[in-house]
Amino acid sequence: MKINKELIDETRGVFNYFALGHDDTSQLSQSALEGRYLNQYSKDIPRRNMVASPGADQLGLLLMARSRTDESTEKPTFSVIYPLGGGGKTLPGYEDQTIDKTIAQHVEAVGGTMVTQGKPTVLLAVNTPLTTSTGESESFENFPMISNSTNAFVDRIQQAVDSGVNVSVADIAYNNGADNTLVAAMYKRDMLYKIGAYNGWNTASNTVGYAIAQGYCSKL
Numbered sequence: 001m002k003i004n005k006e007l008i009d010e011t012r013g014v015f016n017y018f019a020l021g022h023d024d025t026s027q028l029s030q031s032a033l034e035g036r037y038l039n040q041y042s043k044d045i046p047r048r049n050m051v052a053s054p055g056a057d058q059l060g061l062l063l064m065a066r067s068r069t070d071e072s073t074e075k076p077t078f079s080v081i082y083p084l085g086g087g088g089k090t091l092p093g094y095e096d097q098t099i100d101k102t103i104a105q106h107v108e109a110v111g112g113t114m115v116t117q118g119k120p121t122v123l124l125a126v127n128t129p130l131t132t133s134t135g136e137s138e139s140f141e142n143f144p145m146i147s148n149s150t151n152a153f154v155d156r157i158q159q160a161v162d163s164g165v166n167v168s169v170a171d172i173a174y175n176n177g178a179d180n181t182l183v184a185a186m187y188k189r190d191m192l193y194k195i196g197a198y199n200g201w202n203t204a205s206n207t208v209g210y211a212i213a214q215g216y217c218s219k220l
Helices: 002-010 030-041 059-071 099-109 148-162 180-188 204-217
Strands: 018-022 050-054 077-081 122-127 167-171 197-199
Touching: 002 018, 002 030, 018 030, 018 059, 030 050, 050 099, 050 204, 059 099, 059 204, 077 099, 077 148, 099 122, 099 204, 122 148, 122 204, 148 167, 148 180, 167 180, 167 204, 197 204
Parallel strands: 018 050, 077 122, 122 167, 167 197
Antiparallel strands: none
């Protein structure tokens, strides 16, 4: 806590941008509690200078992507699509906020903006479960099977790719691994090497951060 506060202090005059991650922030965890204290401590710092979000593994890549944004006159834009189900209101395991908020924070972290019209730099296809909570990837429920909702989601991904849109998939339906039904459906359509990026690992914030950064960097 003390070191993080000192780093926040440096953001008030030394750092151009500071990315603070709260790892494994389940709602009643110590990490989530410390995160609330640190958010309060840093509330005077503009969002253009700092992000404080769930996850830690993705921060280095986010900063690398942001460095490219800072060097460019053209700023990236992002749109988001979800399958049938919880969508943006999904609360991932090991985290204390809904995924739509985490996505918005990570888009800001790379210096991008969210758009709902026109052709974005990256179309973020976020695979969420039918419910608003994520399961574990090693559970029996993650056996690959035919799913109308997954096929409809892959239809939208394929339509975007066929239209020349750069698609980055963030597969967060399960914690710590891919949704086998989604991957099987994309494999059958030969989509895995046509999209800009795919991520489905560890916590949802790690997956989202990598999907945003890799999706953007794949266009550079």
